[in-house]
Amino acid sequence: MIWRWLICFSSFVLGANAAAVKGSVVLTGSRESRVHRGHDFSGVVVWLEPLGRIQNAADSPPGHPKTAEMLQKHKMFVPHLIAVPVGTAVAFPNSDPIFHNVFSSFSGQVFDIGLYPPGTSKSVVFRRPGVVRVFCNIHPAMSAVIVVTRSRYFAVTDSHGNFAIADVPAADYLLQVFHERASEETLGELQREVSVGETSVAIPELSISESGYLALPHKNKYGKDYPPEGYAGVTR
Numbered sequence: 001m002i003w004r005w006l007i008c009f010s011s012f013v014l015g016a017n018a019a020a021v022k023g024s025v026v027l028t029g030s031r032e033s034r035v036h037r038g039h040d041f042s043g044v045v046v047w048l049e050p051l052g053r054i055q056n057a058a059d060s061p062p063g064h065p066k067t068a069e070m071l072q073k074h075k076m077f078v079p080h081l082i083a084v085p086v087g088t089a090v091a092f093p094n095s096d097p098i099f100h101n102v103f104s105s106f107s108g109q110v111f112d113i114g115l116y117p118p119g120t121s122k123s124v125v126f127r128r129p130g131v132v133r134v135f136c137n138i139h140p141a142m143s144a145v146i147v148v149t150r151s152r153y154f155a156v157t158d159s160h161g162n163f164a165i166a167d168v169p170a171a172d173y174l175l176q177v178f179h180e181r182a183s184e185e186t187l188g189e190l191q192r193e194v195s196v197g198e199t200s201v202a203i204p205e206l207s208i209s210e211s212g213y214l215a216l217p218h219k220n221k222y223g224k225d226y227p228p229e230g231y232a233g234v235t236r
């Protein structure tokens with residue numbers, strides 16, 4: 001009995017009973033030309049939430065790096081979207097010759113790391129799973145999304161819409177999807193259970209509609225409209 005347990009444990013630690021989960025995403029009904037003309041299907045997050053007894057082990061694998069980076073460059077966050085597991089410290093280096101700020105007032109995680117000068121960086125640790133929309137209090141056009149997943153088994157689609165989650169331990173999972181320009185209802189319908197064994201799993205193509213999406217202006221960190229440029233000494 002002890003030997004059987006040891007073999008099972010070793011298999012998990014060494015990743016013997018693990019496989020890749022792959023698939024692709026298609027975006028439809030988009031108003032963005034890079035999507036409907038350029039067929040750029042990047043930026044969709046796909047992740048696997050373990051179901052059942054493997055959950056704790058799969059959520060806390062040894063040696064997993066818990067840092068990530070989102071640059072501030074040319075008055076943009078680069079990349080616009082990242083996905084990280086819970087507990088990750090995300091650094092926001094300021095690569096511009098001007099001051100920037102990073103804040104979020106959305107439910108995923110509320111924070112404000114203040115104004116900081118060119119060539120410096122500040123970090124935030126994301127301790128709760130959820131979708132965190134990130135802004136700069138000076139530049140209203142700056143926005144980004146950080147998807148904090150409960151599980152480490154996630155991927156973000158490339159420009160072709162392809163994703164691949166490597167080394168997923170054999171178990172049953174709930175596949176979940178996030179796309180910035182899709183409704184919660186649309187994303188909810190894409191959820192499905194996935195059983196992972198010793199061979200790769202191919203997920204049937206995921207079609208995500210952007211129809212009905214409207215980008216709304218956000219407020220500054222005080223919950224108010226951004227002052228117009230030039231007003232009260234505001235320069236951007």
Ligand SMILES: [Cu+2]
Pocket residue numbers: 075099100101136137138139142
């Ligand atoms: Cu800024």
